[in-house]
Amino acid sequence: MNSTGALILLAVAIAVIVGLCFYAWTLRNEVNRREAYRRDEDARAQQNSLENLDYVASALVQEQVDITEGAWRCKVLLEIIDPSLTERSQFQAFAEHYNRTRHLKTHSARQQLTPRERMQEDKDRLMVENDMREAVLEAAREVLKWRAKGSSALH
Numbered sequence: 001m002n003s004t005g006a007l008i009l010l011a012v013a014i015a016v017i018v019g020l021c022f023y024a025w026t027l028r029n030e031v032n033r034r035e036a037y038r039r040d041e042d043a044r045a046q047q048n049s050l051e052n053l054d055y056v057a058s059a060l061v062q063e064q065v066d067i068t069e070g071a072w073r074c075k076v077l078l079e080i081i082d083p084s085l086t087e088r089s090q091f092q093a094f095a096e097h098y099n100r101t102r103h104l105k106t107h108s109a110r111q112q113l114t115p116r117e118r119m120q121e122d123k124d125r126l127m128v129e130n131d132m133r134e135a136v137l138e139a140a141r142e143v144l145k146w147r148a149k150g151s152s153a154l155h
Contacts, residue, residue, distance in 0.1 A: 046081060053077040054147055060140035067129040068104075071097035071136045074143060090142035093135035100128045 053074060060070035075094040078085040086095045104121050105113055113121065 049077050049080045050147065053081065053143060057140040057143040057147070061137060061144065063137075067133055067136050068097065068101050068125055070140065071132070072101075074140065078143075090146070091139050093132060093139035097128065097132045097136055100132070101125060 056065065056070055056073045056077065059065040060067070060074070065073075071094045074091075075086055075098045078091055078094065085091055101124075104110075104125055110118065110121070
């Protein structure tokens, strides 16, 4: 092989390497952009969950929402924010209430029940609500106290 052919092959190889480097750089920028977007979405979802938790806990304390519905919503929101939050002693009433009422039907499944079955479920729900009312309301007050501390209270 002569030196001209070798130089041409070298130039082609360098061009391919430069092209691949540019392509890798472009892909890396795209990955960084998507990661930043995902982080922003996660932060927005976290903030929305915290705001919703404020509304639900406040509605519970003011008794504007059923104990069962409020406890279920608070439990779910706490799990979305940080799954370990439902394990905190001051918030365990939500999980306990949920565990005692999770057998109850909701939405379309409830509509399919006979009137007698619905009445029995209502009786069960009201019994649990009477037992858990103070604990759930106290947990809701604790949520509001915790939220008043700000983002530093999250960890």
